[in-house]
Amino acid sequence: MPATPAQGHVVVAPDKFKGSLEGAEVAARIAAGVRRAAPGTEVRELPVADGGEGTLAAALAAGFERVAVKVAGPTGLPVDAAIAVRGDTAVVELAQASGLARLPGGRTAPLAAGSYGVGQLIARAVSLGAERIVLGLGGSACTDGGAGMVQALGVGLYDADGAELSPGGAALRRLARIDLGPLADRLSGVDVVVACDVDNPLLGPRGATAVYGPQKGADGDDLVVLEEGLTVWADAVRTVTGRDVRDAPGAGAAGGVGFAALALLGATMRPGIELLLDLLGFDEAVRGARLVVTGEGCLDAQTLHGKAPAGVAAAATRAGVRVAAVAGRLELSEPEWRAAGFAAAVALTDLAEQPGESMTRAGELAETAGERLAAELLGG
Numbered sequence: 001m002p003a004t005p006a007q008g009h010v011v012v013a014p015d016k017f018k019g020s021l022e023g024a025e026v027a028a029r030i031a032a033g034v035r036r037a038a039p040g041t042e043v044r045e046l047p048v049a050d051g052g053e054g055t056l057a058a059a060l061a062a063g064f065e066r067v068a069v070k071v072a073g074p075t076g077l078p079v080d081a082a083i084a085v086r087g088d089t090a091v092v093e094l095a096q097a098s099g100l101a102r103l104p105g106g107r108t109a110p111l112a113a114g115s116y117g118v119g120q121l122i123a124r125a126v127s128l129g130a131e132r133i134v135l136g137l138g139g140s141a142c143t144d145g146g147a148g149m150v151q152a153l154g155v156g157l158y159d160a161d162g163a164e165l166s167p168g169g170a171a172l173r174r175l176a177r178i179d180l181g182p183l184a185d186r187l188s189g190v191d192v193v194v195a196c197d198v199d200n201p202l203l204g205p206r207g208a209t210a211v212y213g214p215q216k217g218a219d220g221d222d223l224v225v226l227e228e229g230l231t232v233w234a235d236a237v238r239t240v241t242g243r244d245v246r247d248a249p250g251a252g253a254a255g256g257v258g259f260a261a262l263a264l265l266g267a268t269m270r271p272g273i274e275l276l277l278d279l280l281g282f283d284e285a286v287r288g289a290r291l292v293v294t295g296e297g298c299l300d301a302q303t304l305h306g307k308a309p310a311g312v313a314a315a316a317t318r319a320g321v322r323v324a325a326v327a328g329r330l331e332l333s334e335p336e337w338r339a340a341g342f343a344a345a346v347a348l349t350d351l352a353e354q355p356g357e358s359m360t361r362a363g364e365l366a367e368t369a370g371e372r373l374a375a376e377l378l379g380g
Contacts, residue, residue, distance in 0.1 A: 008290030009042035010034050010374070011316075013282065015308035016047075016054045017297040017328050020362035023047030023054050024061045029363045030293055030326055033370025038378045046285050048294070050308040051195025051272020052138020053101075056093040059084035062280040064091060069124045071117035072152075073102040074141040075109050076167060083121050089132045090125035091279070094118050094254050095139035098148075100216070103141050108217025111225060113142035114167035115257050119152025122265075126190060134279060135261060136195045136272065137254040143169040143213055143226045145202065145233040146260020154181040155264065169209075169255070172229030178240045183264065192265045195272035197306040200252030202234055202245075202259045203227065208252035216255070230256055237263050273311030282315055291377055292316040293370065295326035299347070303332070304340055313341035324377060326369040328358050344373055 012034065014026040021029070027045040034043050049058040060066050064084035073079035074097075081096035095101065097117025103109065118135075125133050142148070147157060148167050156179035157165040165171045200206050209218070209226040218226060233256070234246040241263055245251055250269045251259040261267035277283070286292060294312040296303065303310050309325055316323040322343045330337070330347035337345045346369040348358035358365060 014295040029366040030370035033367040037374035055136035071120040074113040090130035110218035111170035112168035114148030116148035119149040140254035143255035145256030192267040199249035202251040299327035300331035
Protein backbone atom coordinates (compact mmCIF):
# COMPACT_ATOMS: atom_id res chain seq x y z
CA MET A 1 0.00 0.00 0.00
CA PRO A 2 1.31 3.50 -0.77
CA ALA A 3 2.17 5.70 2.16
CA THR A 4 -0.49 8.13 3.30
CA PRO A 5 0.43 11.79 2.79
CA ALA A 6 0.94 13.71 6.00
CA GLN A 7 2.01 17.12 7.18
CA GLY A 8 5.43 18.18 5.93
CA HIS A 9 7.36 17.96 2.70
CA VAL A 10 10.31 15.88 1.54
CA VAL A 11 13.66 17.40 0.50
CA VAL A 12 15.70 15.40 -2.01
CA ALA A 13 19.31 16.64 -1.82
CA PRO A 14 21.79 14.23 -3.44
CA ASP A 15 25.21 14.79 -4.95
CA LYS A 16 25.98 13.47 -8.44
CA PHE A 17 26.49 9.75 -9.09
CA LYS A 18 29.84 10.09 -10.84
CA GLY A 19 29.91 8.34 -14.18
CA SER A 20 26.17 7.86 -14.46
CA LEU A 21 23.96 10.74 -13.28
CA GLU A 22 24.35 14.45 -12.53
CA GLY A 23 23.00 15.67 -9.20
CA ALA A 24 19.87 17.18 -10.74
CA GLU A 25 19.10 13.89 -12.50
CA VAL A 26 19.55 11.92 -9.28
CA ALA A 27 17.26 14.33 -7.44
CA ALA A 28 14.58 14.13 -10.14
CA ARG A 29 14.60 10.34 -10.18
CA ILE A 30 14.49 9.90 -6.40
CA ALA A 31 11.75 12.53 -6.20
CA ALA A 32 9.69 10.64 -8.80
CA GLY A 33 9.92 7.51 -6.67
CA VAL A 34 8.89 9.37 -3.53
CA ARG A 35 5.87 10.85 -5.30
CA ARG A 36 4.85 7.43 -6.56
CA ALA A 37 4.95 5.94 -3.06
CA ALA A 38 3.41 8.97 -1.33
CA PRO A 39 1.00 10.68 -3.76
CA GLY A 40 0.21 14.25 -2.80
CA THR A 41 3.40 14.72 -0.79
CA GLU A 42 5.28 17.89 -1.66
CA VAL A 43 8.81 17.02 -2.80
CA ARG A 44 11.50 19.69 -3.18
CA GLU A 45 14.55 18.87 -5.29
CA LEU A 46 17.79 20.47 -4.12
CA PRO A 47 20.85 18.77 -5.66
CA VAL A 48 24.02 19.53 -3.72
CA ALA A 49 27.79 19.30 -4.13
CA ASP A 50 30.79 19.39 -1.84
CA GLY A 51 32.70 22.10 -3.66
CA GLY A 52 34.25 19.97 -6.39
CA GLU A 53 32.79 18.94 -9.70
CA GLY A 54 29.04 19.47 -9.70
CA THR A 55 29.21 22.71 -7.72
CA LEU A 56 28.18 24.82 -10.70
CA ALA A 57 25.32 22.48 -11.57
CA ALA A 58 24.04 22.58 -7.98
CA ALA A 59 24.08 26.39 -8.00
CA LEU A 60 22.20 26.50 -11.31
CA ALA A 61 19.60 24.04 -10.03
CA ALA A 62 19.09 26.33 -7.02
CA GLY A 63 18.23 29.30 -9.25
CA PHE A 64 21.58 30.89 -10.08
CA GLU A 65 21.93 32.28 -13.61
CA ARG A 66 24.35 30.58 -16.00
CA VAL A 67 26.88 32.90 -17.66
CA ALA A 68 28.87 31.32 -20.49
CA VAL A 69 32.58 32.13 -20.60
CA LYS A 70 35.19 30.94 -23.11
CA VAL A 71 38.48 30.44 -21.30
CA ALA A 72 41.82 28.69 -21.60
CA GLY A 73 41.67 25.02 -20.75
CA PRO A 74 44.42 23.28 -18.79
CA THR A 75 46.70 23.05 -21.85
CA GLY A 76 45.83 26.52 -23.14
CA LEU A 77 43.34 25.48 -25.79
CA PRO A 78 40.02 27.36 -25.51
CA VAL A 79 37.12 25.62 -23.77
CA ASP A 80 33.49 26.60 -23.26
CA ALA A 81 32.92 27.06 -19.54
CA ALA A 82 30.45 28.89 -17.31
CA ILE A 83 29.98 30.57 -13.96
CA ALA A 84 26.81 30.87 -11.91
CA VAL A 85 25.58 34.26 -10.71
CA ARG A 86 22.84 35.41 -8.36
CA GLY A 87 22.80 38.96 -7.07
CA ASP A 88 26.32 39.90 -5.99
CA THR A 89 27.42 36.26 -5.55
CA ALA A 90 29.19 34.22 -8.22
CA VAL A 91 30.09 30.54 -8.17
CA VAL A 92 33.29 29.51 -9.96
CA GLU A 93 34.08 25.82 -10.40
CA LEU A 94 37.74 25.13 -11.11
CA ALA A 95 36.94 21.96 -13.05
CA GLN A 96 35.04 24.03 -15.62
CA ALA A 97 38.34 25.48 -16.83
CA SER A 98 41.22 23.37 -15.51
CA GLY A 99 39.64 20.03 -14.74
CA LEU A 100 40.88 16.63 -15.84
CA ALA A 101 37.82 16.34 -18.05
CA ARG A 102 39.03 19.39 -20.00
CA LEU A 103 42.26 17.74 -21.15
CA PRO A 104 42.24 17.34 -24.95
CA GLY A 105 41.72 13.69 -25.76
CA GLY A 106 42.02 12.89 -22.06
CA ARG A 107 45.82 13.04 -22.32
CA THR A 108 47.40 14.24 -19.10
CA ALA A 109 49.97 17.05 -19.13
CA PRO A 110 51.35 17.05 -15.57
CA LEU A 111 54.23 19.49 -16.20
CA ALA A 112 52.49 21.95 -18.52
CA ALA A 113 48.85 21.99 -17.39
CA GLY A 114 47.86 25.28 -15.77
CA SER A 115 45.09 27.16 -14.02
CA TYR A 116 44.94 30.28 -16.22
CA GLY A 117 41.31 29.63 -17.15
CA VAL A 118 40.29 29.68 -13.49
CA GLY A 119 41.59 33.23 -13.22
CA GLN A 120 39.63 34.13 -16.35
CA LEU A 121 36.44 32.81 -14.73
CA ILE A 122 37.15 34.90 -11.63
CA ALA A 123 37.84 37.96 -13.77
CA ARG A 124 34.49 37.50 -15.53
CA ALA A 125 32.70 37.26 -12.20
CA VAL A 126 34.36 40.48 -11.03
CA SER A 127 33.40 42.23 -14.27
CA LEU A 128 29.76 41.32 -13.59
CA GLY A 129 29.92 43.06 -10.22
CA ALA A 130 30.37 40.05 -7.96
CA GLU A 131 31.26 41.01 -4.42
CA ARG A 132 31.43 37.42 -3.20
CA ILE A 133 33.05 34.65 -5.22
CA VAL A 134 32.66 31.04 -4.15
CA LEU A 135 35.55 29.08 -5.65
CA GLY A 136 34.98 25.33 -5.80
CA LEU A 137 38.17 23.27 -5.97
CA GLY A 138 38.35 19.70 -7.18
CA GLY A 139 39.12 17.61 -10.23
CA SER A 140 42.17 19.69 -11.17
CA ALA A 141 44.44 18.65 -14.05
CA CYS A 142 47.28 20.97 -13.01
CA THR A 143 49.96 21.29 -10.33
CA ASP A 144 50.95 24.91 -10.89
CA GLY A 145 50.23 26.28 -7.41
CA GLY A 146 47.58 28.59 -8.84
CA ALA A 147 50.24 30.56 -10.72
CA GLY A 148 48.21 30.55 -13.93
CA MET A 149 45.14 31.70 -12.06
CA VAL A 150 46.83 34.82 -10.74
CA GLN A 151 48.55 35.53 -14.08
CA ALA A 152 45.07 35.76 -15.61
CA LEU A 153 44.25 38.35 -12.94
CA GLY A 154 47.20 40.56 -13.85
CA VAL A 155 50.11 39.17 -11.83
CA GLY A 156 53.42 39.07 -13.70
CA LEU A 157 55.73 36.08 -13.21
CA TYR A 158 59.20 36.48 -14.68
CA ASP A 159 62.39 34.46 -15.01
CA ALA A 160 65.91 35.80 -14.44
CA ASP A 161 66.00 37.23 -17.98
CA GLY A 162 62.74 39.12 -17.49
CA ALA A 163 60.70 36.79 -19.70
CA GLU A 164 57.15 35.88 -18.67
CA LEU A 165 56.88 32.32 -17.39
CA SER A 166 55.14 29.78 -19.58
CA PRO A 167 52.19 27.83 -18.11
CA GLY A 168 52.52 24.81 -15.87
CA GLY A 169 54.20 23.68 -12.71
CA ALA A 170 57.54 22.86 -14.31
CA ALA A 171 58.10 26.47 -15.39
CA LEU A 172 57.92 27.65 -11.77
CA ARG A 173 61.47 26.40 -11.21
CA ARG A 174 62.64 29.38 -13.31
CA LEU A 175 60.64 31.97 -11.36
CA ALA A 176 62.81 34.93 -10.28
CA ARG A 177 60.35 37.80 -9.76
CA ILE A 178 56.67 38.41 -9.05
CA ASP A 179 54.90 41.65 -9.96
CA LEU A 180 51.49 41.75 -8.29
CA GLY A 181 50.41 44.50 -10.68
CA PRO A 182 46.70 45.40 -10.53
CA LEU A 183 45.64 42.35 -8.50
CA ALA A 184 44.72 44.19 -5.30
CA ASP A 185 42.72 46.84 -7.16
CA ARG A 186 40.88 44.26 -9.27
CA LEU A 187 39.79 42.33 -6.20
CA SER A 188 39.08 45.36 -4.01
CA GLY A 189 35.77 44.81 -2.25
CA VAL A 190 35.56 41.19 -3.43
CA ASP A 191 35.33 38.40 -0.85
CA VAL A 192 36.72 35.10 -2.15
CA VAL A 193 35.59 31.99 -0.29
CA VAL A 194 37.10 28.63 -1.20
CA ALA A 195 34.96 25.51 -0.91
CA CYS A 196 37.51 22.87 0.01
CA ASP A 197 37.38 19.48 1.71
CA VAL A 198 41.06 18.59 1.91
CA ASP A 199 43.57 19.77 4.50
CA ASN A 200 46.77 19.03 2.59
CA PRO A 201 49.62 21.57 2.77
CA LEU A 202 51.31 22.76 -0.41
CA LEU A 203 54.56 20.81 -0.04
CA GLY A 204 55.94 17.61 1.41
CA PRO A 205 54.68 14.03 1.68
CA ARG A 206 51.07 15.21 2.12
CA GLY A 207 51.40 18.04 -0.36
CA ALA A 208 49.87 18.78 -3.74
CA THR A 209 52.55 16.97 -5.73
CA ALA A 210 53.05 13.84 -3.63
CA VAL A 211 49.38 13.10 -3.01
CA TYR A 212 47.65 14.31 -6.15
CA GLY A 213 50.39 14.50 -8.79
CA PRO A 214 50.12 10.83 -9.80
CA GLN A 215 46.39 11.26 -10.41
CA LYS A 216 47.33 13.89 -12.99
CA GLY A 217 49.83 11.72 -14.82
CA ALA A 218 53.03 12.67 -12.99
CA ASP A 219 55.68 9.93 -12.70
CA GLY A 220 58.79 9.84 -10.50
CA ASP A 221 60.84 12.45 -12.39
CA ASP A 222 57.79 14.67 -12.92
CA LEU A 223 57.05 14.64 -9.22
CA VAL A 224 60.54 15.93 -8.42
CA VAL A 225 60.21 18.73 -10.98
CA LEU A 226 56.78 19.79 -9.74
CA GLU A 227 57.82 19.79 -6.07
CA GLU A 228 60.83 21.94 -6.91
CA GLY A 229 58.64 24.35 -8.83
CA LEU A 230 56.13 24.68 -6.03
CA THR A 231 58.93 25.27 -3.51
CA VAL A 232 60.34 28.13 -5.61
CA TRP A 233 56.79 29.49 -5.99
CA ALA A 234 56.11 29.40 -2.24
CA ASP A 235 59.41 31.14 -1.47
CA ALA A 236 58.76 33.87 -4.05
CA VAL A 237 55.22 34.48 -2.80
CA ARG A 238 56.51 34.78 0.76
CA THR A 239 59.05 37.36 -0.39
CA VAL A 240 56.49 39.55 -2.18
CA THR A 241 53.67 39.27 0.39
CA GLY A 242 55.55 38.86 3.67
CA ARG A 243 53.26 35.91 4.48
CA ASP A 244 53.87 32.17 4.27
CA VAL A 245 50.80 29.97 3.93
CA ARG A 246 52.44 26.92 2.38
CA ASP A 247 51.59 24.84 5.45
CA ALA A 248 48.01 26.08 5.77
CA PRO A 249 45.36 23.34 5.61
CA GLY A 250 44.01 23.25 2.07
CA ALA A 251 47.00 25.01 0.48
CA GLY A 252 47.66 21.83 -1.49
CA ALA A 253 44.12 21.63 -2.86
CA ALA A 254 43.72 21.46 -6.64
CA GLY A 255 47.42 21.31 -7.38
CA GLY A 256 48.16 24.24 -5.09
CA VAL A 257 45.42 26.57 -6.35
CA GLY A 258 44.34 26.66 -2.71
CA PHE A 259 47.74 28.16 -1.85
CA ALA A 260 47.43 31.00 -4.36
CA ALA A 261 43.86 31.70 -3.29
CA LEU A 262 44.94 32.06 0.33
CA ALA A 263 48.20 33.90 -0.27
CA LEU A 264 47.33 36.20 -3.16
CA LEU A 265 43.53 36.45 -3.37
CA GLY A 266 43.05 36.86 0.38
CA ALA A 267 40.61 33.97 0.35
CA THR A 268 39.12 32.17 3.30
CA MET A 269 38.38 28.46 3.29
CA ARG A 270 35.26 26.63 4.39
CA PRO A 271 34.29 22.97 4.21
CA GLY A 272 32.71 22.54 0.80
CA ILE A 273 29.41 21.00 1.77
CA GLU A 274 28.81 23.53 4.58
CA LEU A 275 29.42 26.41 2.21
CA LEU A 276 27.23 24.94 -0.53
CA LEU A 277 24.35 24.18 1.83
CA ASP A 278 24.41 27.80 2.98
CA LEU A 279 24.59 29.01 -0.60
CA LEU A 280 21.70 26.81 -1.71
CA GLY A 281 19.45 27.75 1.22
CA PHE A 282 19.27 24.25 2.69
CA ASP A 283 18.20 25.34 6.18
CA GLU A 284 15.19 27.14 4.74
CA ALA A 285 14.33 24.23 2.43
CA VAL A 286 14.41 21.69 5.26
CA ARG A 287 12.31 23.75 7.68
CA GLY A 288 9.08 21.85 8.34
CA ALA A 289 10.19 18.80 6.34
CA ARG A 290 9.32 15.23 7.27
CA LEU A 291 12.24 13.63 5.52
CA VAL A 292 15.48 14.45 3.69
CA VAL A 293 16.91 12.04 1.12
CA THR A 294 20.53 12.46 0.08
CA GLY A 295 23.10 10.28 -1.63
CA GLU A 296 26.12 9.87 -3.89
CA GLY A 297 27.72 7.28 -6.12
CA CYS A 298 29.44 5.43 -3.29
CA LEU A 299 28.65 5.70 0.41
CA ASP A 300 31.94 4.71 2.04
CA ALA A 301 34.46 5.74 4.68
CA GLN A 302 35.31 8.92 2.75
CA THR A 303 31.65 9.96 2.97
CA LEU A 304 32.04 10.35 6.71
CA HIS A 305 34.83 12.90 6.29
CA GLY A 306 33.12 15.93 4.84
CA LYS A 307 31.47 14.54 1.70
CA ALA A 308 28.08 15.86 0.68
CA PRO A 309 25.78 13.17 2.15
CA ALA A 310 27.41 13.43 5.58
CA GLY A 311 27.03 17.21 5.52
CA VAL A 312 23.38 16.93 4.50
CA ALA A 313 22.77 14.35 7.24
CA ALA A 314 24.36 16.61 9.87
CA ALA A 315 22.34 19.64 8.77
CA ALA A 316 19.07 17.66 8.64
CA THR A 317 19.72 16.18 12.08
CA ARG A 318 20.32 19.66 13.51
CA ALA A 319 16.94 20.64 12.08
CA GLY A 320 15.30 17.62 13.72
CA VAL A 321 14.46 15.94 10.41
CA ARG A 322 15.11 12.30 9.58
CA VAL A 323 17.49 11.66 6.71
CA ALA A 324 17.96 8.67 4.41
CA ALA A 325 20.53 7.85 1.74
CA VAL A 326 20.54 6.42 -1.76
CA ALA A 327 23.91 5.26 -3.08
CA GLY A 328 25.20 3.53 -6.16
CA ARG A 329 27.25 1.32 -3.86
CA LEU A 330 27.03 1.03 -0.08
CA GLU A 331 30.34 0.18 1.55
CA LEU A 332 29.45 1.24 5.09
CA SER A 333 28.00 -1.27 7.53
CA GLU A 334 24.56 -0.56 8.94
CA PRO A 335 25.99 0.49 12.33
CA GLU A 336 28.32 2.90 10.49
CA TRP A 337 25.67 4.61 8.38
CA ARG A 338 23.26 4.76 11.30
CA ALA A 339 25.97 6.37 13.45
CA ALA A 340 26.36 8.96 10.69
CA GLY A 341 22.72 9.93 11.18
CA PHE A 342 20.93 7.99 8.44
CA ALA A 343 17.59 6.38 9.30
CA ALA A 344 17.78 4.18 6.21
CA ALA A 345 20.06 3.53 3.24
CA VAL A 346 19.47 1.84 -0.12
CA ALA A 347 22.16 0.84 -2.64
CA LEU A 348 21.44 0.59 -6.35
CA THR A 349 23.66 -2.51 -6.50
CA ASP A 350 21.17 -4.26 -4.21
CA LEU A 351 18.29 -3.35 -6.53
CA ALA A 352 20.05 -4.36 -9.75
CA GLU A 353 19.35 -7.74 -11.32
CA GLN A 354 22.67 -7.95 -13.18
CA PRO A 355 26.20 -6.69 -12.43
CA GLY A 356 26.79 -3.27 -13.92
CA GLU A 357 23.12 -2.26 -13.94
CA SER A 358 23.70 0.13 -11.06
CA MET A 359 25.48 2.26 -13.68
CA THR A 360 23.52 1.51 -16.86
CA ARG A 361 20.10 1.69 -15.16
CA ALA A 362 21.05 4.19 -12.46
CA GLY A 363 18.11 6.52 -13.07
CA GLU A 364 15.49 3.79 -13.01
CA LEU A 365 17.00 2.19 -9.92
CA ALA A 366 17.28 5.54 -8.11
CA GLU A 367 13.57 5.99 -8.69
CA THR A 368 12.90 2.56 -7.18
CA ALA A 369 15.13 3.44 -4.22
CA GLY A 370 13.17 6.65 -3.62
CA GLU A 371 9.93 4.71 -3.72
CA ARG A 372 11.18 2.16 -1.19
CA LEU A 373 12.47 4.79 1.21
CA ALA A 374 9.21 6.73 1.04
CA ALA A 375 7.15 3.61 1.65
CA GLU A 376 9.33 2.73 4.65
CA LEU A 377 9.78 6.15 6.23
CA LEU A 378 6.64 8.08 5.30
CA GLY A 379 4.13 5.36 6.09
CA GLY A 380 1.83 5.39 9.06
